[in-house]
Amino acid sequence: MAGKQIWIVDDDIYIGDLLEELLTREGYQVCRAYSGTEVLLLLSNTKPDLVLLDLMLPGRSGEEVLPKLVGIPVIVISAKIDTDSKVDLLLGGAADYVTKPFDSKELLARIAVQFRKIEAREKENSTSLVFEEITMDLEKHQVMVYGDSVKLTRTEYAILKLLMQNPTQVITKSVLLDRISEDTPDCLESSLKVHVSNLRKKLRESSGKDYIEAVWGIGFKMANA
Amino acid sequence: MAGKQIWIVDDDIYIGDLLEELLTREGYQVCRAYSGTEVLLLLSNTKPDLVLLDLMLPGRSGEEVLPKLVGIPVIVISAKIDTDSKVDLLLGGAADYVTKPFDSKELLARIAVQFRKIEAREKENSTSLVFEEITMDLEKHQVMVYGDSVKLTRTEYAILKLLMQNPTQVITKSVLLDRISEDTPDCLESSLKVHVSNLRKKLRESSGKDYIEAVWGIGFKMANA
């Protein structure tokens, strides 16, 4: 799986650089923003796994941006947080807060806590996925079709998992490419085409059916019966 | 729609009864629990829309139960909450807190806030547009007219989406051209004409109606009935 994407939102270049180095070294994928308005712009394109948010920002303050980040864990990083505003922040949707100057290890630990929370939540919800005759055991990492075990490569497994987690939704090609290619900077569609083709073939061999449907120009989805 | 289900978790019968009457009168569906362990049991069967949680509970304390309620808004109701434990509670996943003795109106307001938050969140990722008999499911990438699925090309879909997102507004031809042809440097109007024509035809086939209205020299809009 690709590294988690973390946004660093701080207009202080020095602190931002420091954070970026720290997080990059830890294997996270980093994206910088320097104003509240920039965050909102970014947000319309993609969504991060976590946000480090300074409160004193040009454009829009951190407090203003916070509500827009609903559903994404936000760790507030700021110099002056008294206990009352801590309460306000947390009520406003922040997942945690750290005061400047912060300790690197502590910050990393708090980030890890957030990701562990998310993982726990995801794991809670599902250890196995089912779509018609396909069963996917996420713990055993095993896929069965009509009772037959089907051997998939890591990429094929990832594609099928994404599709089966959202069985009614169309999954964009770009989303699939994002999740699938770890380090490849710009993985080409030709690759995705082949993976999907191979995946289909394997599923077909055990079932005779074609479970994956192409949506022209957009992506793929599980075929509704 | 059935009323939202709220669990009242408090071993104090008097307060519990008070809450139950208050909430029932407000139209909520109420379920009582008197211990931490009882909450966990209930949880394995169904999930509420919101939980009112007392901290001093037999069996398991509220703090212990809280993490199990991930994903469900919890309002903590307790007598003694100092500022530090407020922070701890919120970090532990509580959505809000109220101290005993509480004001009925205030409690109802805070409950309403939680539900509004959820609604806002749902609306944000909301995924479907409706115009008269046309329904557009943005996740499934599917358009239905009078219950019939209508198959649109990417461009037709984009045009209809833009029009349905602003059902009262006139959408300029240049705006439509911009959004439609991302890479084409200067897409011509003749192309747009054809796309609109094809889109109309497809919608007409399932409904007999013409939903798209031309505004001379400007652009297009959804036809008001």
Next chain:
DNA sequence: CTGTGATCTTAACCATTTCTTAACCGTTTG
């Protein structure tokens, strides 16, 4: 460290869908 097999990526090919363009005609505007 090296070889081997599995896996991934890329490129080429073809079939199909979709887009663009141009032509034609009726309607609106000035």
Next chain:
DNA sequence: CAAACGGTTAAGAAATGGTTAAGATCACAG
């Protein structure tokens, strides 16, 4: 009326999807 615009149709151009095969890359055992 003439010019511009809107609507429809048809045909060629372009883009996309599916498949296959070959080289590149990775993982791992020896």
